[in-house]
Amino acid sequence: MEYGQLGRTGLKVSRLCLGTMNFGPTTSEEDSYTIMDRAHEVGINFFDTANVYGRQIGPGTTEQIIGRWFAKGGERREKTVIATKVYGDMGEWPNVSRLSALSIRRNAEASLKRLQTDYIDIYQAHHVDRNTPFDEFWEAMEVLRQQGKILYVGSSNFAGWHLAKAQETARRRGDLGLVSEQSHYNLLTRAPELEVLPAAEDYGLGVIPWSPLAGGLLAGILRKTDKRRSATDQMQVQLEKHRDKIEQYEAFCDELGENPANVALAWLLRQRAVVAPIIGPRTVEQLDGALRATEIDLDEKALARLDEIFPGHRTAPEDYAW
Template sequence: MTYAHLGRSGLLVSRIALGTMDFGYLLDESTSFDVMDAAVGAGINHFDTADVYGGPQAADMAMGYGVSEEVIGRWLQRSGHRDDIVLATKAYQPMGLGPNDRRLSAYHLRRACDASLRRLQTDHIDLYQMHHVDRATPWEEIWQAMELLVRDGKVSYVGSSNFAAWDVALAQSAATTRHFLGLTSEQCLYNLAKRNVEIELVPALRSLGIGLIAYSPLHAGLLAGALEAVTAGRASSEMQQRVATQHDQLEAYEGLCRELDAKPANVALAWLLGTPGVSTAIVGAGSVEQLRANLGGVTLSLGAEAVQKLEDIWPGPGEAPQAYAW
């Protein structure tokens, strides 16, 4: 495993992070424990979860939420690996039926953090992330709440997720005026097939020294050999429909992967991790074997010719303002 600084911070995170959205939901507790054991054994030190993970996510539902954190908490107590991982969780989504059981008010952040600490059975969260922007709450209120959590030792670093570039800029400006570190990272959807963040968000993060944590690096399996799976009759009807809409690109992509003698998932991860500003990519795993199969993306080195071919197959939008102006 290799490691990179999370943005401008001194914190080192593994280039592959373990995603735990399905722990206690699609993965039973025993399998979840096995995957976490294997992750630590492989050198993965960044575990990502959220208070809302562990059940079907919907705005009007609060049942099953917190299950992923609870599974991780029981594993931490059993394994003794708390000091070996960078534990990241999130707050924003509904965690109850009350009007203040959601979003980023100081009221909710304090309660949400304490609830996550109880479920995770730990006294601190290494990276506390805002799961979505809350434009109805002023940054002065949000940063005051976060500063208190840091001062009390409950949180070490603060991150964002699903923010627009201008949200990041406003947040960081407000933090700077308070002489607070502010955002250490932004977690966003980013992969070869989904590159919209390159227009404004990626340049903003790079300029501000905020680390990019990429989620869905394999585009929900589309970049992991989906065309081959469809051809072999191993794909779901949903995946068959997704492949049909991008058949030509996938055919060229998987053909290039064969030329490189590399698994498609590893090629997609290697491209992403080679992108300036990307600190780590979150990989979910339904089994130990699936987790280990993706580790090759860390060591795979793509030459300039291979990168250019990938750019030709999956062209990016370019950076603003040149992407849409002279």
């Protein structure tokens, strides 16, 4: 496994990040343990979760599963860079969600308890809270850092201007600021190239793409549906919308002799500021299959062909003017 620096920090993380959203609702606790153990065996040290994951069973379920896995010992916690998130609804009472100082404090304490750890490596804002000023956000995060309860702060689903506003507020306060941004980015969703990636690169944030396979559309969906595996209604709508591109893409992957899912991950690993795409395996076999992505070397000709199939963006302001 290769490792990279998380943005401008000295923190080293694996080039693939283990997403845990399936743990609990889709993947049993026992199988979740097996996947996390296997991740360590192959060198993946970067795990991502959120306080709301597992909400189908109950908010906090996924963190609890990870916490019980940490409690099994064997240096599981010490070997893991754990990232979790705050923002989503954790109940119906006021101040149990979003990014007020009170919500951040309460949710951080709750996540620490569920994860059975003394500190969170990367504490991420799951979304922008338009009703909370960044000064309040940073004051709350600064207190948690001073208490040793979090080490770094990250964001998720921020626009480029949100990143700039957050970083300039942190700079004014003499704070380290954000070190990472989780963004919806893949071959089909390339809008982050307009503003988010340039902002992240300029401010020294590591980009952590979520949904790198576009909800399964880039995972060889035509082959799967041809084998009579039914797609969800929503996926079927998206497939019909992008069928021409997906057909070209899967044909090109055949030329490369590679699995479409792995080509999509390998492409992300070549993009500016990207540190580690989030993979969300439901089984150990899916995890092992994704490892191939770190070995695929897409040359300039292959990258150009992918741009032809899935046109991207020039960075601002060029995409807007000249």
